[in-house]
Amino acid sequence: TDLMERFGITSGIQQAPFEINANMNWDGAPWSMKTPTLQGNVSTEFGKGVVSEVSGAARLLGLFSLDSIIRKMQLDFTDVFDKGMAFNSITGTGKIQDGVFITNDIVMDALAGEMQIRGIANMTSRMVDAEVKFTPDITSGLPMLTAFAVAPQTALYVLAISTVISPVVEVFTQVNYEVKGPLDSPTVKEISRSKGEYKLPEKLREQAK
Template sequence: DVPEARFSATGNWAPLSGAAGASAGEQRRTALSFRLDVDDSGALLTRFNRPGLVRGGKGRIEGSVGWIGSPLAPDYPTLSGQLQADFERGQFLKVEPGAGRLLGVLSLQALPRRLALDFRDVFSDGFAFDFVRGDARIEQGVLFTNNLQMKGVNAAVLMEGTADLAREQQDLKVVVVPEINAGTASLIATAINPAIGLGSFLAQFLLRQPLQSAGTQEFRVSGSWADPQVTKVDRTPPAAPARAPAGALQ
């Protein structure tokens, strides 16, 4: 433990065969279940020589992961598992592209030049969040999520897609939903069920919220973490179901 955080974990380092009398040269697999409780994410990153990436941020990351090889050296090509994160009250700070690695992906500083003017100030100096939460699974070193949610003062940000931890690349769908009516963006950013995912939920929600739908912007973020490629996706507002003609049988 350190003043900013507490880490607990259980696990094993076992032969792949599972045999008790495995040979000394046989490959072993590390399996780990863990929980990290953080009181100040920025201070914790500074302790590990990564200052200036986040300010504040209290929360937790927990899950289970495994890989082939030593517990002291995670092997990304064989890494698998699942994670859940939930943080509140913090800010992703402005950094040079690539400096923050995966945190740089979350900070969304590649978006401002593609955003309408009313959104640009939300991201250009680092996104300040009320909360960041979501679930992810990892398969062969690639992280998949369909319900990553971030809520700020003026907007909610929803993400789904992949991040390749070994190659440091991403392929993400990013949806920015404006806060028009107090609490509406908060609702959309807390109601996504991982079993349904972002796409289906968003279509249903925006159909019932025409003002939110009109202001919502969607992007595809691809390429490397150091040089993300951002493409604005033209959105067609969802059409309301056609009404039956007057007098028609229901």
């Protein structure tokens, strides 16, 4: 937390044990960090917890706006993420070159699916440019299925109570976002969605009735 506070940010992650390992160096005195000369490597691992939507400065490793991503997903997929995003773990590594943090392997194993983050964050200019890929776990329950279904929820209901032996639902299997702008207030924009077919299991058909 001292490292994250050094950059003037907070984690935005609630109720989660975590470990952050950093090996860094910079020009000048140890107590006077010169960000443009910062070099090193960082790795992090969080246990079970929740990414809260309430912290306007929430950043993983102080750099990527998870709370802004969650707020965007709340708008896109109503009710599923209204209380933030619960997760089993978050892991990631990155390197710092001349004050620029680079990562391609931040992974959140969430109850609702898997989120992957890759990108760069300039700690001198305090700008971020990242790509976020979310793969929903459609099997986790009816709310996830209805949220990520291509068809309206009413159509899902009709399908669930129909006499079709093996109903197939078209769903969004992946949603991609970009995160760009100032570290304190980046813009999160959806750039694409992938579709696929999902065979509706009996347990979800029963939930829909």
